[in-house]
Amino acid sequence: MRLLLLLCLPLFAFAQTAPPYQVKFTTEKIKIDGVLDEQTWAAIPTIGTFWQYFPADTLKAVYKTEVKLTFDDKNIYVSAKCHAQHKNYVVLSYRRDYRAGSNDNVSFIFDTFNDRTNAFLFGTNPLGVMREALLYNGATDNTFFSEFWDNKWTAESKIYDNYWTTEVAIPFTTLRFKEGTTQWLFKSYRFDTQINEQSTVVQIPQNQLIMNLGYSIPIVFEKPLRKTGANISLIPYIATGNSQDFVNPKNPNNGTRFNVGGDAKIAVTSGLNLDLTVNPDFSNVEADRQIINLTRFDINLPEQRQFFLENSDLFSGFGSYVINPFLPPQGNLGGAGNQILSPFFSRQIGIAKDSTTGLGVPNRIVYGARLSGKLDDNWRVGLLNAQTADDEFKGISGANFAVASVQRKVFSRSNIAAIFVNKQTLHPEMGRNLSSFNRVGGLEYNFTSRDSRWQGKAYYHQSFSENKQKDAFANGFSLMYSVLKYTFRWAHDWVGKGYDAEVGFVPRKDFLRINPTLGFSFYPRTRLVNRYSVGVALEQYSMPNVGVTDRTAGPFLSMSFQSSARMLLSLNQNYTYLFSDFDALRSNGKLPSLKQGGSYTYYNASLNYFSDQRKKWWLFAQP
Structure with missing residues (x-):
């Protein structure tokens, strides 16, 4: 009997649920300066006790991290007092959206729909450098971390002799949540480089990622959350330039160009967001990382255009991923080359093949509209429509792209999802071998157990094209079981010779892959x-x-x-x-x-x- 109890203790330690943390409402004006001198901070308790994640996962953190939460009608506020050995902190970069590894920093994660599947991450370090990200698919792999999402919030930090503090204000308009709710899930983790310790506010076994959403604690607000008024962001632009093609004097792009356009983000409901773009200018998007591709096949690079980012998993999360549970966390290049195939790859919108050279070239986007988010606790929806322009000089026809996806939560952390992608070529006679349409439909089941030990996926896609090819399918299955002492993963993908997803990422066809x-x-x-x-x-x-x-x-x-x-x-x-x-x-x-x-x-x-x-x-x- 004693032996049985000893064997069960480690499982119980990680499975136990922390009591809800009460988030008090405040009427005091909190100044975001990193100095925790407001009466509100002195009056409210600390949230939980931090536990080591590294180097061990069963001990309390050596130095305390005191995190507190409060809110008013417009913002949720977070403070953290991070005790340390001394004040020689490590900050590798002043760049926004730094990676947490090997930096002194603290992160805060809000699962606003309590689904342990999608969440918002905010982090800062002793110098007040900020980072934010979207987490999806339970954050069970580094692949499911989108660092390119940016939004409005503020943070400031201050360094003292044996600790540093940070103060954060996140507008409710930045987050998506169900109006009238009183409970979210929350977690926080910290990297302390001085003693080389990683710690979290809830115990997490080392075989799981520190950001895994399966390990969170409930927070309960003193009163229901309400919408704070209209949430509309407008980003207009005006750009001009001059170019001259001396080889092709008839190039219509010769001469001076004057462009006007912009983006808009509108919160339709507290959980549903509408993105609009007209004649977008992506010149300020961060350049892709340079990667030497020594394989015979294309690799996919992550989407960085803001229009496509929020709830991106509803569109680009379908298909099969390369997942190696033993690859060092830093080994993930922000999603580069991490997909086997996908029925929809947003970077296909805005690029087309030049019929005169056969090379891929930019293709102007005329407009785009994108509705995505939560309908309620169980349903998510994504709708996208975008159109590109004709380019007669390069033999490129404009096209209309439409995507519809729906996701239904089942069990504690699993879901069933469906997607339909349609590309309609407006003037196929303008180019060589252009088809009038290309369509893909797909159905998927994504499974994650509550404790993240079991993870799996099953999918089936079918493509439809003008020439009605045979074997126009793709299907696959993966299952992983991971505990502290061992991990087993099986994955296979079967792609037919006729599977044609023009708006997707399909580097090779007609194969069976086992892994x-x-x-x-x-x-x-x-x-x-x-x-x-x-x-x-x-x-x-x-x-x-x-x-x-x-x-x-x-x-x-x-x-x-x-x-x-x-x-x-x-x-x-x-x-x-x-x-x-x-x-x-x-x-x-x-x-x-x-x-x-x-x-x-x-x-x-x-x-x-x-x-x-x-x-x-x-x-x-x-x-």
């Missing part, structure tokens, strides 16, 4: 190593009538060091089947090429490594 992974984790807690995992992984592609075309298989070693350095080392056997001749040495035909139809087996070692980023000099290596 099982099994790993065992150990926690030696030595002076050097905090945790290490060993296992084996396989990723294999095969085609009908051909057999296996690509395979990578082998053991791996993942290590987390006490210094916060991370490493993933894998030894792989690779197999590649060639569909065309390949001049591997780039000799321009001077040396023999590898011949079409040949298959080759070769071996390689792959290393992901991130050293201790708290140091002035640090190193990362990534294949």
